[in-house]
Amino acid sequence: MTFTSSFHYQALPMRVSFEVGAVTKVGEELDRLGLSRALVLCTPEQNHLADLVMDHLGDRGAGIFDQARMHVPVETADRARDRARELGADSCVVIGGGSSIGLGKAIALEHGLPIIAIPTTYAGSEMTPIWGLTRDGRKQTGRDAKVLPQSVIYDPQLTATLPAEISAASGLNAVAHAVEALYAPDASPIISLMAEEGVRAFAESLAAVVADGNDLDARSKALYGAWLCGACLGATTMSLHHKLCHVLGGSLDLPHAQTHAIVLPYVLAYNESHAPAARAALQRALGTDGDPSTALWDLEQQLQIPHSLEELGVRETQLPAVIDEVLSNPYSNPTPVTEDGLRHLLGQALRGDRPTRR
Ligand SMILES: NC(=O)c1ccc[n+]([C@@H]2O[C@H](COP(=O)([O-])OP(=O)(O)OC[C@H]3O[C@@H](n4cnc5c(N)ncnc54)[C@H](O)[C@@H]3O)[C@@H](O)[C@H]2O)c1
Numbered sequence: 001m002t003f004t005s006s007f008h009y010q011a012l013p014m015r016v017s018f019e020v021g022a023v024t025k026v027g028e029e030l031d032r033l034g035l036s037r038a039l040v041l042c043t044p045e046q047n048h049l050a051d052l053v054m055d056h057l058g059d060r061g062a063g064i065f066d067q068a069r070m071h072v073p074v075e076t077a078d079r080a081r082d083r084a085r086e087l088g089a090d091s092c093v094v095i096g097g098g099s100s101i102g103l104g105k106a107i108a109l110e111h112g113l114p115i116i117a118i119p120t121t122y123a124g125s126e127m128t129p130i131w132g133l134t135r136d137g138r139k140q141t142g143r144d145a146k147v148l149p150q151s152v153i154y155d156p157q158l159t160a161t162l163p164a165e166i167s168a169a170s171g172l173n174a175v176a177h178a179v180e181a182l183y184a185p186d187a188s189p190i191i192s193l194m195a196e197e198g199v200r201a202f203a204e205s206l207a208a209v210v211a212d213g214n215d216l217d218a219r220s221k222a223l224y225g226a227w228l229c230g231a232c233l234g235a236t237t238m239s240l241h242h243k244l245c246h247v248l249g250g251s252l253d254l255p256h257a258q259t260h261a262i263v264l265p266y267v268l269a270y271n272e273s274h275a276p277a278a279r280a281a282l283q284r285a286l287g288t289d290g291d292p293s294t295a296l297w298d299l300e301q302q303l304q305i306p307h308s309l310e311e312l313g314v315r316e317t318q319l320p321a322v323i324d325e326v327l328s329n330p331y332s333n334p335t336p337v338t339e340d341g342l343r344h345l346l347g348q349a350l351r352g353d354r355p356t357r358r
Pocket residue numbers: 043045046069070071072096097098099100102120121122123124125126128129130131132158159160161162163166170233256257
């Protein structure tokens with residue numbers, strides 16, 4: 001960044017509370033917002049967390065809807081909206097990962113109910129005005145200020161049960177937001193600071209989180225990283241990496257966070273020589289003098305995650321259709337996106353090779 005740089009930065013209105021045990025304050029947070037009757041949303045597996053929230057809400061808890069699913073099917077959104085209306089809810093408290101938060105956003109989009117989010121993964125949806133809805137197998141996304149949570153409660157204790165593989169993959173999903181914010185067409189100095197610090201927080205915590213899920217120092221640092229990286233996603237436009245993961249995830253039905261984790265070092269290898277400021281920030285964050293893509297790949301080898309698209313069941317014959325879809329829709333990226341380049345990138349990701357630029 002030089003003094004002649006120009007940029008725009010739109011601050012997003014939201015309160016953030018970060019504390020081990022902060023979930024106990026959810027009732028106070030609702031009072032602070034002048035709300036009194038919250039529907040609690042979660043995935044079926046996180047039902048016990050919804051019960052915990054209901055206990056802390058007392059008579060401010062309207063009920064629980066525990067059917068949140070990945071990528072928010074419209075049928076699920078309709079049922080959740082009906083439930084909110086039947087119960088006379090004036091707000092939603094959402095506990096869980098991006099799937100639960102996405103459902104809260106679907107209700108907010110249609111009925112304008114304010115959201116208090118209590119994230120338990122590192123995906124970062126709680127920090128963004130981005131909504132997503134899936135109809136007939138196709139996911140549509142958009143941005144709307146209505147769906148931005150009014151308050152976010154980060155409680156590291158709640159992440160202690162997140163399994164090692166999901167923790168690692170979800171952390172790398174977050175890192176991907178920061179990486180692409182650093183070379184975004186609408187990058188700004190404040191977001192670049194947050195992105196660098198977010199990547200650093202994960203570089204310093206992910207191995208410890210995977211080694212011992214109950215290490216609350218490491219869990220706190222990782223959740224702090226998730227906050228920063230989520231804010232980067234909310235403030236900037238994403239490039240090739242997010243496009244590729246959405247096409248791969250949507251067309252081949254791949255798991256969201258794991259796909260991000262596998263693809264990221266290869267997209268970074270593709271982009272880093274055309275994004276020198278992002279490269280330098282990532283070198284500092286990852287503690288390397290070499291290519292950040294290689295440092296990230298090395299870090300990933302220590303983590304219990306799938307390391308190749310093949311491990312997710314992808315076959316080489318499926319890649320040409322993915323490449324066609326990625327090329328069919330132009331979007332910004334520091335390195336021009338070509339068929340040849342994508343073939344090399346995806347071939348390496350398929351096999352899990354050490355990343356190289358073609
Ligand atoms: N709109 C946005 O800004 C945005 C940002 C990131 C992700 N997303 C969306 O969010 C979804 C992915 O979110 P995700 O990766 O958090 O997945 P998720 O919410 O489905 O959670 C992943 C898994 O972790 C489990 N889990 C969550 N918290 C847990 C805990 N504390 N202990 C044990 N298990 C726990 C869940 O049951 C699930 O099996 C996708 O649909 C993605 O598109 C949206």
